Amino acid sequence: MLDVGLIRRDPERVRLSAKRRGLDPAFVDEVLRLDEEYRSALTAAESAQAEKNRLSAEIGKAADKAAAARELRPKLDELSGRIEELEQRVRELSPAERGSPLHELLAQAHNILDDSVPEGNDASKNVVVRSWGEPPKLSFEPLPHWELGERLGILDFARAAKLSGSRFSILLGPGARLARALAQFFLDRAQSKGYIEVNPPVLVSRDTMWSTGQLSKFADAMFRDDDADLFLIPTAEVPLTAMHGGEILSADTLPRKYAAFTPCFRKEAGAAGKDTRGIIRLHQFEKVELVWLSAPESSADALETLTRDAEELLRDLEIPYRTVALCAGDVGFNAAKTYDLELWVPSSQSYREISSCSNCTDFQARRASIRLRRDAKAKPELVHTLNGSGLPIGRTLLAILENFQQADGSVKIPAVLQPYMRAERISAG
RNA sequence: GGAGAGGUGGCAGAGUGGUCGAAUGCACUCGCUUGGAAAGCGAGCAGACGUGAAAGCGUCUCGGGAGUUCGAAUCUCCCCCUCUCCGCCA
Incomplete structure (x- = not known):
């Protein structure tokens, strides 16, 4: 499996290796696009979760937990719903999720060739x-x-x-x-x-x-x-x-x-x-x-x-x-x-x-x-x-x-x- | 195949709903101490991902998955693995 980080840092190197192998390097751009989408979804999901964790901790700290819970209820429910949607999206995009387009692209990509490998198709x-x-x-x-x-x-x-x-x-x-x-x-x-x-x-x-x-x-x-x-x-x-x-x-x-x-x-x-x-x-x-x-x-x-x-x-x-x-x-x-x-x-x-x-x-x-x-x-x-x-x-x-x-x-x-x-x-x- | 027990950090081992990524001990790293070492003392010490120049911040992970809950290492369900006993068997 290839490192998404490498594709992000040096996409040209990955494209070149694919071309030398006689493979279509188009997947590199697809990976970059999907990775971008994934990370922005992840950031959104994580900050919503952070907000929810903060509110839950407040309940834990409150003297009257039941009252605090009652008060924060609507906000928490709203957050929970949003988190569920965002996480669904993250799962669909995640490189770690088997079956996700990004995962499949990364899993199917061939290893990067060493520079010393001779050129040639067969x-x-x-x-x-x-x-x-x-x-x-x-x-x-x-x-x-x-x-x-x-x-x-x-x-x-x-x-x-x-x-x-x-x-x-x-x-x-x-x-x-x-x-x-x-x-x-x-x-x-x-x-x-x-x-x-x-x-x-x-x-x-x-x-x-x-x-x-x-x-x-x-x-x-x-x-x-x-x-x-x-x-x-x-x-x-x-x-x-x-x-x-x-x-x-x-x-x-x-x-x-x-x-x-x-x-x-x-x-x-x-x-x-x-x-x-x-x-x-x-x-x-x-x-x-x-x-x-x-x-x-x-x-x-x-x-x-x-x-x-x-x-x-x-x-x-x-x-x-x-x-x-x-x-x-x-x-x-x-x-x-x-x-x-x-x-x-x-x-x-x-x-x-x-x-x-x-x-x-x-x-x-x-x-x-x-x-x-x-x-x-x-x-x-x-x-x-x-x-x-x-x-x-x-x-x-x-x-x-x-x-x-x-x-x-x-x-x-x-x-x-x-x-x-x-x-x-x-x-x- | 049947019955039972158990899976927590490198290891051992606490933790049975709230500020726990997790007490304590060992191991390890750094420092103090020493002529040098041991002992002692002090500090540090999981991984992944995201964000950031960095410090840091955030999210996730207590075998795996699903669920209950505002909140789960802790409760429920399913699965996997390990151990003990029985059966069978190369």
């Missing part, structure tokens, strides 16, 4: 900031991971479809073990870098979902239970970020770094026909998510560190990847700046997204009310929130299968995983 304008590793030169035609996985007997899509339909998978034997090894490896790494491991709920309330900016924009993309009004998380970013909602954290406890290994659930409604084969896009997948709560002045550095933390995992796994700064038109709703990590997929001879590392600045913190206090006297300020996967299990597993496949159809296990796997390769049979 993914073609994303900028590669660095890359690591060479795509392996295979002496044979690489198999896509779904074929490889089925031949090795570690992936079974037919039976997954029998159980749950399309976009589900079953991992078997060494495949399931490899998934577990990855989770363990990622979590161990996170811990060594000072992340606190968290095992959070994967079902969260509507308020929680809203507070991290997943609603109402992405409501269609989520699985939910209507009776309980609970949502299955599309990413652990949601519980990890919202965990400190409504709290004021003391500055010396920042940054807070959390890592969680959880399943994630996505309907992928907008992706019909896309990546229908294999495990690249499933309704249910697992990942280790990294979340930072940081002081505002440190969040730019924090994004660099978070991104490097995720990159390092790929380097240790010896998977070629590149890091891409998303251009203005490609940065998501919540984020001010995003780096995507893309890894090499031999079967499609292309880089595919594996991790998105974002600085959401105060955008989620404002919705969730996550604040920090610098010292006893200081006013609370909003923290900045950051998130990135480090890393998703399925897509990493896919990359290992494809990049480490051998001419004989077996798959080598990256050295760092061998202790976790207690094996050096996966072979058929």
